[in-house]
Amino acid sequence: MPANLAHVKPGELPANLLVDLKPFGKLHPLAANAYNAVRAAAFAAGIKQFKPISAGDTYRSIALQRQGFLARYQLAPIEGVKPRVYENKNYYLKPGNAPMAVPGTSRHNLGLAVDFANMSGETFTFMCDVGPSFGWSLEVMPAEPWHWFYWPGDKVPPAVTQYLQGIAPASPTA
Secondary structure, three states, X not given: OOHHHOOOOOXXXXXXXXXXXXXXXXXXXXXXXXXXXXHHHHHHOOOOOOOEOOHHHOOOOHHHHHHHHHHHEEOOOOOOOOOEEEXXXXXXXXXXXXXXXXXXXXXXXXXXXXEEOOOOHHHHHHHHHHHHHHOEEEXXXXXXXXXXXXXXXXXXXXXXXXXXXXXXXOOOOO
16 A cells, blocks of 8 residues: 555545546546556557546545445345445345445545446456556456556556656566
């Protein structure tokens, strides 16, 4: 985790720890650089759409995480569904909903995760092959192939440094 997040409450990042993304959303500055770098590499590889699903699929405030969590989970038990504990209560994922982390525990609450749109086919293959060289890791596979997080902490991957210096990598996995 980046050092400047050590004393920050998840979901309550100050504005100076968030960077606007194109086409939308916000991330921690290190994750934003890595996102911009891998996005440029995706476009260079011929991938035409490479973006978050929505603005809420990057940094999430604690209020937005709570709203999403409560919309997807219910207190009424569902047979065969393992609950998630939030505020000392068991919550059960409603059928047909994608899982969501308990508020305050998501990497989205730290500005270090992106849920990518169109994460299948060539885009998914590209991210599996190239994403790690830019600091991105698939967190919950196979359940959430769209959910990637920035893992290097304060160590900027060489591919991101090259992007920031305006140098194209020698190969997509450089």
